[in-house]
Amino acid sequence: MIYDVIIIGGGVIGCSIARTLSKYNLKIALLEKEADIASGTTKANSGVVHAGYAAERQYIKRNLCIRGNELYTQAAKELNFPFKRIGSFVVALEDEQIKDLEEKKKQGTEDGIPGLEVILDKKKILEMEPNLTDQVVGVLHAPSAGIVSPYELTFALAENAAMNGVQFFRNQEVIKILHRDYVFTIHARGSIYKSNNLINAAGLYADKISKMLGLDYFSILPRKGEYILFDKNALQLSKILFPMPTKVSKGILVCPTVHGNIFVGPNAQNITDIEDISTTEAGLKEVLEGGRTLVPNLPLRASIRNFAGLRAVPDSYDFIIDNTDIYGFINVAGILSPGLTSCFAIAEKVVDYLELLGVELKVKENYNPYRPKPERFKDFTKQELDKKIKADPKWGKIICRCETVSEHEIIEAIHAPVGARTIDGVKFRCRPGMGRCQGGFCTPRVVEILSRELNIPYHQITKRGDDTHVLVGLTKEFLLEENEKEEKEK
Numbered sequence: 001m002i003y004d005v006i007i008i009g010g011g012v013i014g015c016s017i018a019r020t021l022s023k024y025n026l027k028i029a030l031l032e033k034e035a036d037i038a039s040g041t042t043k044a045n046s047g048v049v050h051a052g053y054a055a056e057r058q059y060i061k062r063n064l065c066i067r068g069n070e071l072y073t074q075a076a077k078e079l080n081f082p083f084k085r086i087g088s089f090v091v092a093l094e095d096e097q098i099k100d101l102e103e104k105k106k107q108g109t110e111d112g113i114p115g116l117e118v119i120l121d122k123k124k125i126l127e128m129e130p131n132l133t134d135q136v137v138g139v140l141h142a143p144s145a146g147i148v149s150p151y152e153l154t155f156a157l158a159e160n161a162a163m164n165g166v167q168f169f170r171n172q173e174v175i176k177i178l179h180r181d182y183v184f185t186i187h188a189r190g191s192i193y194k195s196n197n198l199i200n201a202a203g204l205y206a207d208k209i210s211k212m213l214g215l216d217y218f219s220i221l222p223r224k225g226e227y228i229l230f231d232k233n234a235l236q237l238s239k240i241l242f243p244m245p246t247k248v249s250k251g252i253l254v255c256p257t258v259h260g261n262i263f264v265g266p267n268a269q270n271i272t273d274i275e276d277i278s279t280t281e282a283g284l285k286e287v288l289e290g291g292r293t294l295v296p297n298l299p300l301r302a303s304i305r306n307f308a309g310l311r312a313v314p315d316s317y318d319f320i321i322d323n324t325d326i327y328g329f330i331n332v333a334g335i336l337s338p339g340l341t342s343c344f345a346i347a348e349k350v351v352d353y354l355e356l357l358g359v360e361l362k363v364k365e366n367y368n369p370y371r372p373k374p375e376r377f378k379d380f381t382k383q384e385l386d387k388k389i390k391a392d393p394k395w396g397k398i399i400c401r402c403e404t405v406s407e408h409e410i411i412e413a414i415h416a417p418v419g420a421r422t423i424d425g426v427k428f429r430c431r432p433g434m435g436r437c438q439g440g441f442c443t444p445r446v447v448e449i450l451s452r453e454l455n456i457p458y459h460q461i462t463k464r465g466d467d468t469h470v471l472v473g474l475t476k477e478f479l480l481e482e483n484e485k486e487e488k489e490k
């Protein structure tokens with residue numbers, strides 16, 4: 001079969017494009033090299049839906065961020081992913097910085113960002129955010145900024161796309177692409193796919209995909225950002241707190257998550273290894289120091305995890321969204337921050353490009369933009385839970401005590417469209433292992449459930465695909481063998 005469109009890369013960008021295109025009468029497939037979607041940059045970032053004042057006006061990422069932010073309201077209603085518009089502060093600690101805030105406000109307001117205001121009244125600022133340093137002299141308040149769970153957004157996009165007919169193929173690393181007679185032949189780990197149009201949304205690897213077709217006009221370099229995550233309720237923040245930005249980044253922020261944790265990070269380190277997501281002592285110290293300039297009482301003893309993410313930085317420092325010289329091949333590359341914010345606007349742009357290519361975009365009669373909200377144990381009242389448990393006792397079996405996740409939720413996550421196949425797949429969909437003990441109690445139980453539901457042996461269950469097995473054999477296998485021998489001899 002020849003697809004109308006194939007998308008390479010199952011990050012937030014590839015999945016957003018897939019979901020937007022799923023509206024039309026097209027045969028679409030998405031190829032992802034990892035065992036699950038949302039395994040690249042989309043998995044580890046700040047999860048901020050930016051207001052859009054940060055990038056300079058010459059960059060297309062500025063307009064796409066402002067438009068993308070707007071589109072979140074409708075998308076969150078349709079797709080039911082966790083999103084809260086809590087607003088952000090850019091914090092000035094010196095009087096000279098106020099004119100920068102005023103300039104950002106002026107330009108941002110001209111460009112249509114709603115509600116921007118510079119607040120200089122310290123009492124008011126500290127009422128709005130009591131944990132902020134009392135060294136503050138002023139803030140730029142952006143009420144339209146928000147927080148989102150980037151991977152839950154991506155799963156929602158993929159589920160809705162799959163409901164509307166998009167086919168997802170995981171463990172499919174694209175290694176070679178040929179283009180002949182207006183058809184792309186895509187080789188991926190032993191399988192071959194054919195398509196009339198090809199969209200490259202391969203994140204850190206997008207330059208390599210482009211080069212497979214002989215297009216060598218940009219390169220991508222990884223820039224690492226490290227984070228420290230704190231336990232839930234260790235400290236409550238009501239705003240996203242940014243320092244004054246630097247030339248290379250928006251700086252080290254202190255921010256709540258949609259699940260009630262807070263985090264501090266990221267720093268910005270240019271590196272050469274595209275796979276290096278290690279955290280370092282120096283990096284974490286830098287992050288902590290940066291965070292403390294905004295929130296001096298960061299509760300370090302309540303930190304539960306460190307992690308790092310890699311920005312895909314293009315040489316132009318701007319998004320590359322191109323109808324290339326190869327007919328039907330669209331690069332969506334160099335999607336650094338604010339890519340998460342811009343994902344819906346980027347998908348709109350890709351639709352425009354496909355239209356320019358003459359692809360017939362006829363809306364499906366049975367298109368359904370809604371993805372039901374996954375039910376969560378912790379959202380129910382006692383009475384509701386009683387009913388649920390009566391209908392299915394697995395609602396009453398708590399697998400993850402830190403995050404109060406029931407067996408029912410894990411089974412749902414496995415059997416959802418584009419469902420979980422790995423321990424991390426379950427963790428990122430419904431949170432067992434995300435809490436204080438970081439999976440110490442629940443991992444063996446999650447392995448058991450995955451094994452039972454997918455009908456595969458324990459030792460084949462992996463943390464995140466390939467050789468990330470957590471079980472290598474039975475520790476008391478020799479005893480079983482001895483037993484069997486004895487039984488036979490009797």
Ligand SMILES: Cc1cc2nc3c(=O)[nH]c(=O)nc-3n(C[C@H](O)[C@H](O)[C@H](O)COP(=O)(O)OP(=O)(O)OC[C@H]3O[C@@H](n4cnc5c(N)ncnc54)[C@H](O)[C@@H]3O)c2cc1C
Nearest residue numbers: 009011013033040041042045048174203225338339340341
């Ligand atoms: C530290 C940090 C903080 C950030 N904070 C924010 C923020 O607060 N707000 C915001 O708006 N943006 C933020 N961003 C940016 C945002 O995370 C990215 O723009 C977004 O996640 C990019 O998504 P993507 O789909 O392009 O890339 P990815 O998520 O990396 O997806 C690309 C996918 O392609 C797959 N792939 C690669 N090669 C192949 C191949 N050969 N075959 C098949 N599949 C392949 C990969 O496995 C991957 O899953 C941040 C980024 C970082 C690193």
